[in-house]
Amino acid sequence: MNRTILIIDDEEPIRTSLRGILEDEEYPVLEAASGEEALGILEQQEVAAILLDIWMTGIDGIETLRRIKAREKGRAGEGETPVIMMSGHGTIETAVSATKEGAYDFLEKPLSLDRVLLLLDRAIRAHDLARENRALKAQMETVPPMIGDSPAMRALEEKLLRVAPTEGWVLITGDNGTGKEVAARRLHALSNRAAGPFIAVNSAAIPEESIEVELFGQESSAPNGQKIIQAGRFEQSNRGTLFLDSVGDMSLKTQAKILRALQERRFERVGGRRPIQVDVRVIAASNKDLQDEIDQGRFRLDLYYRLNVIPIAVPPLKERLEDIKPLVEFFIKTHQATLPQHRTFSPAAFNCLKNYHWPGNVRELKNLVERMLIMAPGTVIDPEDLPEFIHLKPGATPTSTPWDTLLENENLRDARIAFERIFLKAQLARHNGNISRTAEVIGMERSALHRKLKTLGLD
Template sequence: MNHTILIVDDEESIRTSLRGILEDEQYAVLEAPSGEAALELLSTHPVSAVLLDIWMDGIDGVETLRRFKQQEIGKELNADVPVIMMSGHGTIETAVTATKEGAYDFLEKPLSLDRILLLLGRAIREWLLLRENRALRARIENAPAMIGTAPVMQALEQQIRRMAPTDGWVLLIGENGTGKEVAARRVHELSKRANAPFIAVNSAAIPEKAIETELFGREKSGPDGTTIVQPGRFEQSNHGTLFLDAVGDMPLKMQAKILRALQEQQIERVGGQQPIRVDVRVIAATNKNLEEEIAEGRFRQDLYYRLNVIPLHIPPLRERLEDIPLLVEHFIAMQQANMVQTRHFSAEALATMQNYHWPGNVRELKNLVERLLIMASGERIEPSDLPDFLYKRELPDVGQPWQELLEHNLRDAREMFERVYLQAQLDRQQGNISRTAEVIGMERSALHRKLKILGLG
């Protein structure tokens, strides 16, 4: 980026001297012989810093600084631009006054070349960082949340907003179809890497022989002796985010190479000889219990600890059934361009859909909405248009024959149900008691006591 510096001084010789110095350092330069001329320039020209003399004819430097900080015209162009004051008759009182008015620093004449360049470089770096942070904060505050108002989705959105601006690696845990890639993209778009690439890789969909080339790239000699380079996903996502989906299905041999790349932040292309530095934020996702995979020898423990810096649980649709109307509305909007006729779902149809268990989660819902938009005959989709499977009231398979409950009295049946239900919820949350308590709506201490009573604690 070619930074522009505005020099404000009523002595032409000083402006000429400073211009030569700054242009030698590849800065672009604007000049103003007075405070009034400077304010006019700043209203129409973006600059990266201002060198402002204090003692000038007309309005002096301090008054110019004051008006610059207050003026509305050009404010968006030059928000918080650092202003460095210059004076040949500097006093402590003058420097304090300028600082109170918002000056970045104070230089005494005769000016030191090294001091000017050092101060400008530091001031511009801090200004760029401030501008980047402000833009990131605005993006986070204004970005639309993930679809859903259920408590579990509100909690997830808060977690994402809190951790997205960091560079911490993330492990997304959730069933198939819950929207792990949607959550990963949400993290990326709220991060400081949002303007860099987001590259997604489905580890389960790539053949084992091809996954190393897919991730790290390849070098090979062409017919004319030149080197043909095929960049991999790590290089493609440099300075951005690499989303490793289905990481639990990655072969052990590849896990070791991924771990090394993450630890060293460098890769080697297949067939290449030189390491390549990469700056990548990794978000991994899995539908498996990786701790069980580690115990079975199918996943590396050191890779798990490397990836599991910030774990995020993506809730299944059955835990956020109140979000179904919002999701349906979203999927209808996505299909609007392909629809011959505008359609909507009746309240009764939505209520029926909210009574279903949704083993395929949001993906299953999306596919059903698309099918109904194509196949339904009327403008309004009614319960009669819904497929038969939505009316089945099958209990979730938790490994217990529910018919057996009918052979016991109410107290014993309730205890049996609680034991099966709580064990299933614990399994679903990978044994995390706090998260289980949140999902089922119990206090953690009460759940802990209940588990002990039932012999599950």
């Protein structure tokens, strides 16, 4: 959790005094001697709260407050940072003016340090609560369900419902594209941590040289001597869920660093010395057989035991073919708003889908549905509209597609003509032969499109 406080005051003794008391309470502190300097710091560093003096040289505190709030309105994110105004010449009018501009509260100088700490604690708690409420609302709107009523999916849903309310760490296994992250997000949404963040880390996608900063954050110094704090994924997931995807692809060096943080539930940022305590629930996922990886010396046994408290396996699509129809209907529904009219798959097309072996699992099915919604000529998608590979048995070799034929052209002009023919034919089918609508979508004049179609033999 971010607890960094920014002090904005042109009087150095006041900044020094505040820094001392705040650091004694383990608040990281940043300082700015002017409103301009503070705005520069906020461009680089997120803070938990701001203490802002009203009477300063340069732009005063009220104008600085206006600019801080204007900056936040232009961003999507965690909402407004609480700003507590300070003044040695405070009046009711000044306090009212500051409140109207968005200040959280007002403090008179000389400052009561006890009141400073009390207001900061209240402000940060209120800000965190508002952030958690926004995150919970957004999550309830975006978490995809586990689609399917097959025995395999009913068993999976039953396990998710049983495990979610606990604090047990989970290891989700399954082939690529089966929906491991969907299962992890559902676990989080059903848990007591649902109001907290869900932070996903694709372990395979982060370069080895930057994995430590990505996970644990970094502390560095700006040219003006100010400390810059970058929170890592562990810190961002405090009081929520950390999802470590593709853990089987992590190097042994990275595994060792993660193991220590998981065991102690604390870590130090790169370049920092102060231990950061976190409260996270860890959900890991892998498409590899981690027992085999252990036997091959590529995965640590102690990390495996740490992660594999509750194992959950997500079944491949070939083991739940009866879920293909509800999955297809779900994917069509998600794209319905962008379609000119309702589309559906015929019973014969569904039979073809059920006879396919789906090496790419649900992800492959999702991509196929989107492709058919765009490319199929009619409102009902029939077997002949499906790609050739859907009709092949495993191991069979497909014949060339129109795109393969296109690439066989050695002459650029012939290839361009062939592409235009394929493209315009697909666009006309997508818009049910409506030339005016097709011309509008592809950015051509209707008369020019007529001429082009006649030239290509598509009129």
